Amino acid sequence: MLIRLEPRGGRSLRWAYGSPLLALVLTLITTAVIFAMLGKDPLVSLYTFFISPLASATGRPELLVKAAPLVLIAVGLSLGFRANVWNIGAEGQYTIGAIAGGGIGLALYGDENVLTFPAMMIGGVLGGMAWAAIPAFLRTRFNANEILTSLMLTYVAQQLLIYLVTGPWRDPEGYGFPQSRLFDEYATSPNLVPGTRLHLGVVFALIVVALGWLVLAKSLIGFQLKVVGQAPRAARYAGFSEPRLIWFSLLLGGALAGLAGLFEVAGPVGQLTPSISPGYGFTAIIVAFLGRLHPVGVLFGGLLLALTYLGGEKAQIDLGMPNAVTGIFQGILLFYLLACDLLILYRVRIGQRAPAAKAAAAGP
Amino acid sequence: MVTVAGGPGAAATASARDGAALLRLTGIVKQFPGCLANDRVDLAIPAGEIHALLGENGAGKSTLVKIIYGVLRPDQGEIRWRGELVHIANPAFARKLGIGMVFQHFSLFEALTVAENIALGINDPAQRRDLKKRIVEVSQSYGLPLDPDRAVHDLSVGERQRIEIVRCLLQNPRLLIMDEPTSVLTPQEVERLFQTLRRLSQEGRAILYISHKLEEIRALCERATIMRLGRVVAECDPRQETARRLAELMIGNELKSPSHRTTGADGKGARLVVQGLSLRSDQQFGTDLKDISLSVAGGEILGIGGVAGNGQTELTAALSGETLAERADAILIDGRPVGLLGPGARRISGATFVPEERNGHGAVPAMTLAENAFLGAFRRLRLVRTGLIAAGQTAAFAGRVIQSFDVRTTGPAAEARSLSGGNLQKFIVGREILQAPGVLVISQPTWGVDAGAAAAIYQALLDLADAGTAVLIVSQDLDEIFSICVRIAVIYQGTLSDARPIRDVTVEEIGLLMGGAHPEARKGPSHANPA
Amino acid sequence: MSAGFDWVPLVLSVISASTPLLLAATGELVTEKSGVLNLGVEGMMLAGAVVGFAASVATGSGLVGIAAGAAAGALLALIFGVLTLTFLANQVATGLALTIFGVGFSALMGAGYVGIALAPLPKLDIAGLSDLPVVGPILFHQDILVYGSFALLAGVSWFLYRTHAGLVLRSIGDSHDAAHAIGYPVIAIRYAAVAFGGAMCGLAGAYMSLAYTPQWAENMTAGRGWIALALVVFATWRPSRLLLGAYLFGGVSLLQLFLQGQGVRIPSQFLTMLPYLATIVVLVLISRDRTRIRLNAPASLGKPFYAAG
Numbered sequence A: 001m002l003i004r005l006e007p008r009g010g011r012s013l014r015w016a017y018g019s020p021l022l023a024l025v026l027t028l029i030t031t032a033v034i035f036a037m038l039g040k041d042p043l044v045s046l047y048t049f050f051i052s053p054l055a056s057a058t059g060r061p062e063l064l065v066k067a068a069p070l071v072l073i074a075v076g077l078s079l080g081f082r083a084n085v086w087n088i089g090a091e092g093q094y095t096i097g098a099i100a101g102g103g104i105g106l107a108l109y110g111d112e113n114v115l116t117f118p119a120m121m122i123g124g125v126l127g128g129m130a131w132a133a134i135p136a137f138l139r140t141r142f143n144a145n146e147i148l149t150s151l152m153l154t155y156v157a158q159q160l161l162i163y164l165v166t167g168p169w170r171d172p173e174g175y176g177f178p179q180s181r182l183f184d185e186y187a188t189s190p191n192l193v194p195g196t197r198l199h200l201g202v203v204f205a206l207i208v209v210a211l212g213w214l215v216l217a218k219s220l221i222g223f224q225l226k227v228v229g230q231a232p233r234a235a236r237y238a239g240f241s242e243p244r245l246i247w248f249s250l251l252l253g254g255a256l257a258g259l260a261g262l263f264e265v266a267g268p269v270g271q272l273t274p275s276i277s278p279g280y281g282f283t284a285i286i287v288a289f290l291g292r293l294h295p296v297g298v299l300f301g302g303l304l305l306a307l308t309y310l311g312g313e314k315a316q317i318d319l320g321m322p323n324a325v326t327g328i329f330q331g332i333l334l335f336y337l338l339a340c341d342l343l344i345l346y347r348v349r350i351g352q353r354a355p356a357a358k359a360a361a362a363g364p
Numbered sequence B: 001m002v003t004v005a006g007g008p009g010a011a012a013t014a015s016a017r018d019g020a021a022l023l024r025l026t027g028i029v030k031q032f033p034g035c036l037a038n039d040r041v042d043l044a045i046p047a048g049e050i051h052a053l054l055g056e057n058g059a060g061k062s063t064l065v066k067i068i069y070g071v072l073r074p075d076q077g078e079i080r081w082r083g084e085l086v087h088i089a090n091p092a093f094a095r096k097l098g099i100g101m102v103f104q105h106f107s108l109f110e111a112l113t114v115a116e117n118i119a120l121g122i123n124d125p126a127q128r129r130d131l132k133k134r135i136v137e138v139s140q141s142y143g144l145p146l147d148p149d150r151a152v153h154d155l156s157v158g159e160r161q162r163i164e165i166v167r168c169l170l171q172n173p174r175l176l177i178m179d180e181p182t183s184v185l186t187p188q189e190v191e192r193l194f195q196t197l198r199r200l201s202q203e204g205r206a207i208l209y210i211s212h213k214l215e216e217i218r219a220l221c222e223r224a225t226i227m228r229l230g231r232v233v234a235e236c237d238p239r240q241e242t243a244r245r246l247a248e249l250m251i252g253n254e255l256k257s258p259s260h261r262t263t264g265a266d267g268k269g270a271r272l273v274v275q276g277l278s279l280r281s282d283q284q285f286g287t288d289l290k291d292i293s294l295s296v297a298g299g300e301i302l303g304i305g306g307v308a309g310n311g312q313t314e315l316t317a318a319l320s321g322e323t324l325a326e327r328a329d330a331i332l333i334d335g336r337p338v339g340l341l342g343p344g345a346r347r348i349s350g351a352t353f354v355p356e357e358r359n360g361h362g363a364v365p366a367m368t369l370a371e372n373a374f375l376g377a378f379r380r381l382r383l384v385r386t387g388l389i390a391a392g393q394t395a396a397f398a399g400r401v402i403q404s405f406d407v408r409t410t411g412p413a414a415e416a417r418s419l420s421g422g423n424l425q426k427f428i429v430g431r432e433i434l435q436a437p438g439v440l441v442i443s444q445p446t447w448g449v450d451a452g453a454a455a456a457i458y459q460a461l462l463d464l465a466d467a468g469t470a471v472l473i474v475s476q477d478l479d480e481i482f483s484i485c486v487r488i489a490v491i492y493q494g495t496l497s498d499a500r501p502i503r504d505v506t507v508e509e510i511g512l513l514m515g516g517a518h519p520e521a522r523k524g525p526s527h528a529n530p531a
Numbered sequence C: 001m002s003a004g005f006d007w008v009p010l011v012l013s014v015i016s017a018s019t020p021l022l023l024a025a026t027g028e029l030v031t032e033k034s035g036v037l038n039l040g041v042e043g044m045m046l047a048g049a050v051v052g053f054a055a056s057v058a059t060g061s062g063l064v065g066i067a068a069g070a071a072a073g074a075l076l077a078l079i080f081g082v083l084t085l086t087f088l089a090n091q092v093a094t095g096l097a098l099t100i101f102g103v104g105f106s107a108l109m110g111a112g113y114v115g116i117a118l119a120p121l122p123k124l125d126i127a128g129l130s131d132l133p134v135v136g137p138i139l140f141h142q143d144i145l146v147y148g149s150f151a152l153l154a155g156v157s158w159f160l161y162r163t164h165a166g167l168v169l170r171s172i173g174d175s176h177d178a179a180h181a182i183g184y185p186v187i188a189i190r191y192a193a194v195a196f197g198g199a200m201c202g203l204a205g206a207y208m209s210l211a212y213t214p215q216w217a218e219n220m221t222a223g224r225g226w227i228a229l230a231l232v233v234f235a236t237w238r239p240s241r242l243l244l245g246a247y248l249f250g251g252v253s254l255l256q257l258f259l260q261g262q263g264v265r266i267p268s269q270f271l272t273m274l275p276y277l278a279t280i281v282v283l284v285l286i287s288r289d290r291t292r293i294r295l296n297a298p299a300s301l302g303k304p305f306y307a308a309g
Helices: A013-037 A042-055 A059-082 A090-107 A116-142 A146-166 A200-218 A220-230 A232-237 A242-269 A280-290 A295-319 A325-340 A355-361 B013-017 B061-068 B091-097 B114-120 B131-141 B157-169 B187-202 B214-220 B243-251 B312-320 B343-348 B369-377 B391-404 B421-433 B451-466 B478-484 B507-514 C007-033 C041-059 C062-086 C091-113 C135-140 C144-162 C164-174 C176-182 C186-212 C224-234 C239-261 C268-287 C290-296
Strands: A002-007 A346-351 B021-032 B035-046 B050-054 B076-081 B084-086 B099-102 B175-179 B206-211 B223-228 B231-236 B270-279 B289-297 B301-305 B331-333 B351-354 B439-443 B470-474 B487-492 C123-125 C141-143
Touching (some): A013 A042, A013 A325, A042 A059, A042 A295, A059 A090, A059 A200, A090 A116, A090 A146, A090 A242, A090 A280, A116 A146, A116 A242, A116 C268, A146 C224, A146 C268, A200 A220, A200 A242, A200 A295, A220 A232, A220 A242, A232 A242, A232 B369, A242 A280, A280 A295, A280 C091, A325 C062, A325 C091, B021 B061, B021 B206, B035 B076, B035 B206, B035 B223, B035 B231, B050 B061, B050 B187, B050 B214, B050 B243, B061 B175, B061 B206, B091 B099, B099 B157, B114 B131, B157 B187, B175 B187, B187 B206, B187 B214, B187 B507, B206 B214, B214 B243, B270 B312, B270 B439, B289 B301, B289 B312, B289 B470, B301 B478, B301 B507, B312 B439, B312 B470, B343 B351, B351 B421, B369 B391, B369 B421, B391 B421, B421 B439, B421 B451, B451 B470, B451 B478, B470 B478, B478 B507, B487 B507, C007 C041, C007 C135, C007 C164, C007 C186, C007 C224, C007 C239, C041 C062, C041 C091, C041 C186, C041 C224, C062 C091, C062 C144, C135 C141, C141 C144, C144 C164, C144 C186, C144 C239, C164 C176, C164 C186, C224 C239, C224 C268, C239 C268, C268 C290
Parallel strands (some): B099 B175, B301 B470, B301 B487, B351 B439, B439 B470
Antiparallel strands (some): A002 A346, B021 B076, B076 B084, B223 B231, B270 B289, B270 B331
16 A cells, blocks of 8 residues: 655645644644553543633633743744744744843833833843844854754853843842842733733734734735745845845844743743743744744634643643643644645545556556 | 566567567556646657657657656556566666666766766666776767766766766667757757767667757657657658658647748847946856847847856846846946846836746746736836735736736636646746836746747747837747847857847857857868867 | 863763764764755754663663664654655754654653663773773773764765765765656655664764763753754764864863863853854854855755655
8 A cells, every 4th residue: 555645736725724723633632642651541631731721710811821922923933934034043032032121120120110111122122133133144144054043042042041040130139049030010011901910912912913914915025025935036036135034034033032031021920030931932933833824823823832831731730740741742733734734735645556557567 | 665567477478579679668648637648659669770759848758758767657558678568667677678868957966976976877786896997988989078087067068968878878778768968969069969879879779869859850860759749649750751741740730930020129229238247156056157248229139049058047147137247337228237236126227037947936836826926027017005015906917917928827816836837938928028128038938838839929029029128038949049039149158159140140150159169260161070 | 270180081071072962963964965954853862862761771771771762763753754755844844843842752751760860881991901091091991872973973984985875875965856867766765864863863862861961851962952963064064074073062062161170250151151152153154155065065955855656
């Protein structure tokens, strides 16, 4: 028996939407098997992981809180990935955004006013952009691969954060813990619904989805990103500047990642600590692919992967499962998605390679 | 994974019955999605025969020879080799039988040496010993000089073809398949190749010679099989037929020939001027441009001929602005120096461009026709409003291109890759022409395009010139240049000859220019034997 | 620097720090020479580290641990192979997925092994030579994977440039269409190259958990997989230069210990940054010469291959 691929000769719209759903179903089945192998009841585990976080009134807003940074980062990454600009250092840009924006909040400690938080947001955006500008410069000026440079800078950013919160920015009243002061109310992302942790970042995530859609679907720059990614020669032919698009992609990705980082430390976390991210910058890569590199898709992808964070915590508390299950789930989901995407461009045929030739061979 | 079919037990008796033909194909069928490439094809080649396989692009010639060489497998039909039924599962098996093939687009490895390239084509480890010595021997005895230690990327196209031929000859083949071997050679190189092929035929080797060049086939081949749309439409002795008769068999219907032009320039002066353009190629295996000058007047069509890889790609990229010149006044469009401006500014200055490659250069295959219309036309037609795409106007323009140029498609929302090569070419040409340019630079206007689409494109170019546009055609097809251009220049290793009126030159003179010789320097009786 | 400084332990530490880089980069070099870019090195190293450690704990045998680590790396690489070679998925995205999966998988599997100590791999002594001063401990008192890393690099170099199979592998990396036209099984050979690369990354991970630390900790490779990827670029795809690169980076990553030992007062976080910053600097220095990269990089690197018919 042979599995053969046959080009469709175009994109199948049905599978463009069907592929993520099929991938999700296959992932759920595989995860259930893993749960069973860990000695847990698969159905109970799946329920705990995917349903119970949404069952409580506190869980649903929390989903949005977790999805906000993922969506913010992933919209930026999606536009860049369209242009084959592989910024995989969003985690580092997130960290620097948190440091730069949070640093403004700490610097103004005691003198906060209504302008403090907007200043911190600008700081977060600029911090993320600055960090992303390094790989952009190195790629356009020196041809250095942005995958490796942006990733290396993530490790550097992490060390910088540890240095700051254990050294100069450590909370003087923090009993020596590696963390900064708590941000003042003026230096905190405004809360939207009392009693929840919903904050301004959620609104920004939605705005960014809408703007991202506008840029990608309707604007000249979005068109340029798509052309340079699919056919670099056609982009040069049309006079689109590749270096400019690399700069745009990285700066946009860095700005949104930096903003996400600032919202996180000045929102749910409330201070700078060495663990301000459960890997949002990396998970956002999966969100981007799951969302078909499309801002609206990213919104749904972000909600799903936010659920895996909540589910992972829940499973840890209720079932004593290791937190790493979240990572496994995310990795498997991306595997299946990449495999299922094949169906968009190809038909899968199962069976003998060429029955006709066989018939002819059996002939005279 | 590899299945070698056609075991030796099959038939010793059959070979006696069918002994006349070295290779006999019967009822070969090959279906690709949306295209029946071979439809019940029969073919027989005896030993020692030079057999032509003639047909237009897309007639199914390449598919058929790939089946013979084991690159593709037929859906139906049988192959007999020396009378024995065989299943050629892969090229290694084909070579074991004694079938060698020289590809149209050489399957060479740029980064490897000549000897390494040849070693890759030899299955038997014993034969790979002393390889370098044997390469030198074979190449010398057949007049195909080669240095086994040179890297392929340093070699000329003709030298590269020699590698392929030597690679085949080292295996002592009984049948040599040559797929469009002369499309990249100068006329003089072609003559030399023919001498080698005739000698191989005298040694008893059969040659299957694939081409669409009629005169070549009449000069070289004893037998011709003519294919059209996947089927064999005729078999004949090409030496007994006129070129016109062969062409009719190949094309199938009478063609409207484009109107011949005797006058060119409209007298209003040059619209495209290139003066002293020199450029170092930034590509790994590119050609440097050396002091190129030309000028094209409004209403005139200038053709640039030359063998592939002599700087055509670099020249068209320099004209379109994809690579910038060193001086602004190296290139003038309607008098405006544009040498330092990019493609966008040059389009706004009045020029439009059709590149040689459709997929991924002139058009983005996975994008719709509307998006592809936008790609080339948004600047001149002002299809961007405050950073956003004017979708309605874009679709309307795409619709106009589709209608005016008779592009067979479902509409502006169809993806470019869903179109056939000829239809996509018509779309791209139409997109550039309907912007009413002052200058049009078009590369290989009808490459891989069916005859009907080619005629339509020629007519459109002539009409455009009549409307006062300066048209520059870069083409490897001399027939094309001779039939629609007023003047011709030849590019050779990055240098452009002076342009001369078509009616004053002969094909032989152009051939010499394409090979780097200067006809003016050899006045008097033409030299006897170039080889 | 004091006159009595003992260089031997420093050199030994450099060798330990360099060996995983050398192993992983050698594997990735073979994969890339066949035209496949597998960015999942970090994930495969982590899988090799945790599986090797677990197998070693279970059986008490270092050799079994090494074999299990290599097998785990190869298995993960084969998942990558199925996705990119058979299902034609984007190699960059799939490599990232492999790393994300490897991080999660190793954390899940390793949860029960955190804090367990293991005896390091035994050193293989060569009678007489190992007792020589200076040279003895450095050259003749190493564990099997250190010797193995040199042997494998030499073997790969010989394979690529002295054997026909190696020539075929390079030809596929140069032009898969041409290799296919001649009749070489492009996909099968790429599977082999990908699996070999994975096994080597698994070995690199196993070396870290069995010999370098030797224990299991979450994310213990700390970006070495990515540095190994950069090393392949640094070496411009030539095995001989990998050795230089790996030892250079091994040296840089130990600089912090050395400097701290010398009493240099720099916050440790800045010293920890050094290998990552050095990677960026080296990448820039090599990549700025575009023609050199283009002449040496396998021409079909990262491009999917689909054979019609």
